[in-house]
Amino acid sequence: MNFSFTEEETQIREETARFARERILPLQGEIEKCGVLPESLDAEFRGLGIVGLPFPEEDGGLSGTFTSMILAVRELAYASMVPPNMVLENFVLAWPLWAYGSEELKKTYLPGLFSMESVGALAFTEPDTGSDPRQLKTTAVKAEGGWVLNGTKRFITYSGICDQMILFAKTGEMEVAAFLVERGKPGYKAGKRESFSHMQVDNGDVILQDYFAPDPHLIGAPAQGFEILLKSESLGKIGFCAIYAGAANRAVDLALSYATTRTHRGKPIGLKFQMIQEKIARMAVMAEALNSHLFRVCAKVDEGSDILFDAAVLKILTANTIRRLASDVMEIHGAYGLSDEYEASRIYALAAGAPVVMGALDLQRVIVARTLLAAGRYEG
Ligand SMILES: Cc1cc2nc3c(=O)[nH]c(=O)nc-3n(C[C@H](O)[C@H](O)[C@H](O)COP(=O)(O)OP(=O)(O)OC[C@H]3O[C@@H](n4cnc5c(N)ncnc54)[C@H](O)[C@@H]3O)c2cc1C
Missing domain, CATH: 1.10.540.10 (Acyl-CoA dehydrogenase/oxidase, N-terminal domain)
Structure with a gap:
């Protein structure tokens, strides 16, 4: 590799x-x-x-x-x-x-x-599930020249501002298909908007009422939706982890900056207190591991290898790493860590979203454990 x-x-x-x-x-x-x-x-x-x-x-x-x-x-x-x-x-x-x-x-x-003249989005999650395709309720029914889509999607990033999205809907009891859906078309309504504590972003419901997707707007085959979702989400997950790797690198720099400028009886706390140094060392080690694994998985993508397992491992590593880093950088900042004037509080808020977005953490554990149990060995 x-x-x-x-x-x-x-x-x-x-x-x-x-x-x-x-x-x-x-x-x-x-x-x-x-x-x-x-x-x-x-x-x-x-x-x-x-x-x-x-x-x-x-x-x-x-x-x-x-x-x-x-x-x-x-x-x-x-x-x-x-x-x-x-x-x-x-x-x-x-x-x-x-x-x-x-x-x-x-x-x-x-x-x-x-x-980037147009804005894209992905819509899988619904009010009843963000993890299980079998529980989807949005339906796509075949009609003359296309498909009629009905249902509600929830937590969809950019659903109020995007131009197009890939949207997953059921075409049968067990079958899921992927469609290109356009925000400006009749039958598409951006519903209730969400507001989050960890970041500002356009996000909310999509309500489809007899939305007509012409045949060419079916992406792949009618039963290929789940495969398309898994592959797109695995790649998206890596990108999402890269966002957190950037935040992790920033957190280490913020810790260094504060530890070298905040003083205790005239000496910078980073030079004076071993427990600050211990936190800085731990942060650096975790950021190194995160960055290394991130680009190891990217190299596998560029090789054309299957990365379902690796992306799940990366997501777990990322969510655990960023939450620990965020806690450390905040502790190093003392009371200032809670102040909006310091970026440590931004990293802390951001970290809270890591286990949830782009696949719940437990689901990643399921992917990792099932893959290993099926293989019966771990290659490392
Ligand atoms: C800021 C933000 C942006 C988002 N953007 C999008 C977007 O653009 N498009 C989109 O489609 N979604 C989006 N989501 C939704 C997000 O992907 C889902 O919230 C997430 O996948 C979890 O789904 P859920 O909340 O329905 O949890 P559920 O699936 O209901 O899970 C609830 C709990 O049960 C556990 N669980 C569920 N099933 C299993 C299982 N089989 N085995 C073990 N444990 C299980 C989960 O780990 C979790 O702890 C966004 C969410 C947020 C917060």
Whole structure:
């Protein structure tokens, strides 16, 4: 497995890191509060072309690697959750369109998703389940020339602002299909909006009432929805973990900055107290492990290996790591850790979302345990 970065990947990493630190970080407070980029930055950010990186040039992409996109996501997340989230929502629609969609779907929708002129989304979760496809209630019934969709989706990121989404609906008792659904079409309504403690983002219900999806808007075969969901979510999960790796790297820097400037009787607490040093060392070790495993899994994606198991392991590692790091950075900051003036409180709030979004943690444990039990051995 090739686990070193290519020249191109290193260049993308450096460019996005520069953009994140010089352009996003100074506006972090404002960006995080609104959940969107200010107009002055928006066009520049979209122009970076990050979503197209892992797709071939013949399909309008940049023929880069999955690793290069993830490097960019992680570097952006060092400064804010908002821009990498925008990348990932487009990616989780672009990837299944590219891998399973008809030529017509690809030609129509991929260019806008790659350039980020259009906004993508993914809709699986419903009021009764976010984990079990068998409990889905949204239905797709075959009609002349297409499918009629009815049901409610819940917690759908960007469902009030997106242009298109991939939406999963039942086509039979056990069968799930994936559809391209457009927000502007009759039968689509953005319902109740959610507000979260860990981040500001457009999120809420999608209500479909006799929404008509023409035949070419079926993605893959009518019974292929679950396979498409598992693969898209596994890749999306890696991107989501990259966001948390960026936040983890930021947390270590915040800890270092505070420990070297806050003094106790004239001496920086990081130099004076071994227990602060112990926390810093632990944070660094955990961030190293997270970053290493993240890019190990990316290398597997670029090799074309199956990553269902690896993405689940990564998600568990990420959720546990970021919650511990967030707690450590907050403790190092003392009372200031709770103050909105210090970024430690932002990382702490962010960490709370890690076990839930992009697959509940217990479900990842189920994937990991079942894979190993079926194999009967662990390769390491
Ligand atoms: C900020 C945010 C953004 C989101 N964005 C999206 C989005 O864009 N699109 C989308 O589709 N969803 C989205 N979600 C929903 C999210 O993916 C789901 O909340 C998540 O998958 C969990 O689903 P649930 O809440 O229905 O939990 P449930 O599936 O009801 O699970 C509840 C509990 O039971 C456990 N459990 C459930 N089934 C099993 C099992 N088989 N074995 C063991 N334990 C089990 C779970 O681990 C969990 O602890 C978002 C959520 C948030 C908070």
